[in-house]
Amino acid sequence: xxxxxxxxxxxxxxxxxxxxxxxxxxxxxxxxxxxxxxxxxxxxxxxxxxxxxxxxxxxxxxxxxxxxxxxxxxxxxxxxxxxxxxxxxxxxxxxxxxxxxxxxxxxxxxxxxxxxxxxxxxxxxxxxxxxxxxxxxxxxxxxxxxxxxxxxxxxxxxxxxxxxxxxxxxxxxxxxxxxxxxxxxxxxxxxxxxxxxxxxxxxxxxxxxxxxxxxxxxxxxxxxxxxxxxxxxxxxxxxxxxxxxxxxxxxxxxxxxxxxxxxxxxxxxxxxxxx
Amino acid sequence: xxxxxxxxxxxxxxxxxxxxxxxxxxxxxxxxxxxxxxxxxxxxxxxxxxxxxxxxxxxxxxxxxxxxxxxxxxxxxxxxxxxxxxxxxxxxxxxxxxxxxxxxxxxxxxxxxxxxxxxxxxxxxxxxxxxxxxxxxxxxxxxxxxxxxxxxxxxxxxxxxxxxxxxxxxxxxxxxxxxxxxxxxxxxxxxxxxxxxxxxxxxxxxxxxxxxxxxxxxxxxxxxxxxxxxxxxxxxxxxxxxxxxxxxxxxxxxxxxxxxxxxxxxxxxxxxxxxxxxxxxxxxxxxxxxxxxxxxxxxxxxxxxxxxxxxxxxxxxxxxxxxxxxxxxxxxxxxxxxxxxxxxxxxxxxxxxxxxxxxx
Numbered sequence: 001x002x003x004x005x006x007x008x009x010x011x012x013x014x015x016x017x018x019x020x021x022x023x024x025x026x027x028x029x030x031x032x033x034x035x036x037x038x039x040x041x042x043x044x045x046x047x048x049x050x051x052x053x054x055x056x057x058x059x060x061x062x063x064x065x066x067x068x069x070x071x072x073x074x075x076x077x078x079x080x081x082x083x084x085x086x087x088x089x090x091x092x093x094x095x096x097x098x099x100x101x102x103x104x105x106x107x108x109x110x111x112x113x114x115x116x117x118x119x120x121x122x123x124x125x126x127x128x129x130x131x132x133x134x135x136x137x138x139x140x141x142x143x144x145x146x147x148x149x150x151x152x153x154x155x156x157x158x159x160x161x162x163x164x165x166x167x168x169x170x171x172x173x174x175x176x177x178x179x180x181x182x183x184x185x186x187x188x189x190x191x192x193x194x195x196x197x198x199x200x201x202x203x204x205x206x207x208x209x210x211x212x213x214x215x216x217x218x219x220x221x222x223x224x225x226x227x228x229x230x231x232x233x234x235x236x237x238x239x240x241x242x243x244x245x246x247x248x249x250x251x252x253x254x255x256x257x258x259x260x261x262x263x264x265x266x267x268x269x270x271x272x273x274x275x
Numbered sequence: 276x277x278x279x280x281x282x283x284x285x286x287x288x289x290x291x292x293x294x295x296x297x298x299x300x301x302x303x304x305x306x307x308x309x310x311x312x313x314x315x316x317x318x319x320x321x322x323x324x325x326x327x328x329x330x331x332x333x334x335x336x337x338x339x340x341x342x343x344x345x346x347x348x349x350x351x352x353x354x355x356x357x358x359x360x361x362x363x364x365x366x367x368x369x370x371x372x373x374x375x376x377x378x379x380x381x382x383x384x385x386x387x388x389x390x391x392x393x394x395x396x397x398x399x400x401x402x403x404x405x406x407x408x409x410x411x412x413x414x415x416x417x418x419x420x421x422x423x424x425x426x427x428x429x430x431x432x433x434x435x436x437x438x439x440x441x442x443x444x445x446x447x448x449x450x451x452x453x454x455x456x457x458x459x460x461x462x463x464x465x466x467x468x469x470x471x472x473x474x475x476x477x478x479x480x481x482x483x484x485x486x487x488x489x490x491x492x493x494x495x496x497x498x499x500x501x502x503x504x505x506x507x508x509x510x511x512x513x514x515x516x517x518x519x520x521x522x523x524x525x526x527x528x529x530x531x532x533x534x535x536x537x538x539x540x541x542x543x544x545x546x547x548x549x550x551x552x553x554x555x556x557x558x559x560x561x562x563x564x565x566x567x568x569x570x571x572x573x574x575x576x577x578x579x580x581x582x583x584x585x586x587x588x589x590x591x592x593x594x595x596x597x598x599x600x601x602x603x604x605x606x607x608x609x610x611x612x613x614x615x616x617x618x619x620x621x622x623x624x625x626x627x628x629x630x631x632x633x634x635x
Contacts, residue, residue: 165360168327169421173374174348183373187364 088151195268277338284333353422534590567614
């Protein structure tokens with residue numbers, strides 16, 4: 001073999017090893033979800049898929065009422081992502097196209113509130129939700145997430161790249177600010193909107209700590225809590241095959257969202273890094 | 276159609292005075308080019324006519340109506356931008372129809388107008404395309420179409436050809452002229468390109484940093500530049516400008532380093548005065564030594580084919596008294612020197628202090 005082939009071979013070997021390393025936990029979870037209870041406990045671990053997948057999925061689905069969990073989580077994920085996108089678009093429009101008193105102060109303030117991580121804000125926010133009597137409600141699950149620094153920044157950076165001539169052309173055409181926003185800016189932000197939707201949907205779908213705190217009834221639980229509930233505390237040996245089956249189901253919606261928006265998502269992210 | 280009247284207009288951004296008292300009357304149907312170097316405020320002036328910038332003081336009237344406080348859409352004008360400013364997500368048709376749709380025009384009327392404009396601009400086959408699927412020239416035509424469909428009383432162009440390559444620019448220049456001849460709409464056209472200004476304008480307004488230098492027909496501006504600035508800006512290669520002092524008799528100019536230029540005739544009334552002499556490269560001609568008005572020491576020659584540009588200096592100071600002559604290619608510069616002359620009608624004399632032209 002020539003040195004060039006050696007080099008290419010080595011690179012590929014390194015990359016393949018890395019990919020295997022990264023995907024192994026997911027692959028192993030899929031394998032375990034197809035095994036029976038006993039098979040999941042054999043040593044050394046079994047790496048050949050079994051035949052119990054369907055059984056495990058049904059078991060997991062029924063045991064924690066996965067249907068209800070999916071419904072609640074879908075509502076908060078889609079709802080939060082949509083509201084977040086609308087608010088971010090409007091805020092970015094205001095910050096980039098209007099001069100108003102306090103603009104210079106307001107923008108960093110928006111940033112600062114969002115820079116504090118959730119655990120720091122969690123107690124005061126809980127207090128607030130409780131004082132609104134919002135515990136166990138969709139409002140409590142969604143409201144604290146509506147303002148998004150990421151979103152505002154994303155759209156702000158994009159709006160800044162829209163040429164002034166285009167804004168002027170719209171003014172000459174007689175488009176007022178709202179019309180310009182809806183007819184020109186929002187359609188042009190299509191790929192950014194898709195990117196933000198994917199990011200925010202997955203972010204909300206993975207929420208665990210906050211829903212755990214502001215809900216305490218069965219019917220307001222979210223998917224991630226459902227997975228935890230599969231690991232019943234009174235069992236000495238958890239049924240890993242069923243737990244993994246539940247995990248696999250929980251992974252599917254984000255995967256579907258990502259697949260659907262994959263092209264726009266990639267374009268949106270690429271556009272950000274180009275500019 | 277309408278006349279445009281700019282009356283003593285000023286514009287400041289904070290402390291920076293961008294436009295310092297410009298007045299001009301544009302007749303109905305006239306094609307006026309506003310020309311000047313980058314940063315002279317010409318685009319700002321156009322944007323004030325458009326209503327995209329406020330007017331700090333003075334008045335702008337369109338069709339006899341003062342428009343200072345009117346929104347762009349209420350001024351009955353249309354503008355073509357340098358970067359075309361087409362809406363990327365709309366088809367060619369929608370780009371042209373957008374303004375009409377907002378104004379609440381009926382669908383049939385919109386369709387009729389868009390089709391008529393597309394016809395004029397040969398865009399009929401491209402109506403369904405998106406801007407990114409068009410060439411630069413086609414995009415420029417769509418931008419013009421968007422202006423035409425409004426059937427405005429005034430067209431405003433802000434450097435519309437500067438993003439096109441040289442060949443396309445010449446072609447679009449012709450199309451613009453043809454369009455103006457067909458529609459006869461009053462047009463204000465901003466450019467930094469003096470060739471574009473010369474070829475398109477019926478009259479031109481030459482600007483330097485916020486001020487009017489000269490208003491006039493292209494030929495008038497070329498043959499009788501009102502100031503040193505205009506003399507140096509209009510014409511390519513630019514006019515030779517030699518500062519110096521006339522002798523007592525007003526018959527010769529003595530520049531720095533002993534540079535001496537004999538004048539074709541004496542100007543006794545200007546005798547012993549400091550001034551700047553101007554003569555265009557194309558108005559210098561080679562001659563016998565005894566007829567010479569100036570002796571050029573040749574530094575280098577650019578061959579253009581039909582002509583040569585002979586660059587050199589007169590006198591000892593190479594930096595201050597540079598002179599370029601456009602001579603026929605057959606003329607050979609002897610011994611690195613050549614004798615040149617020019618006629619009195621091609622001589623320009625300017626006051627070195629004020630920059631103003633002396634009328635002989």
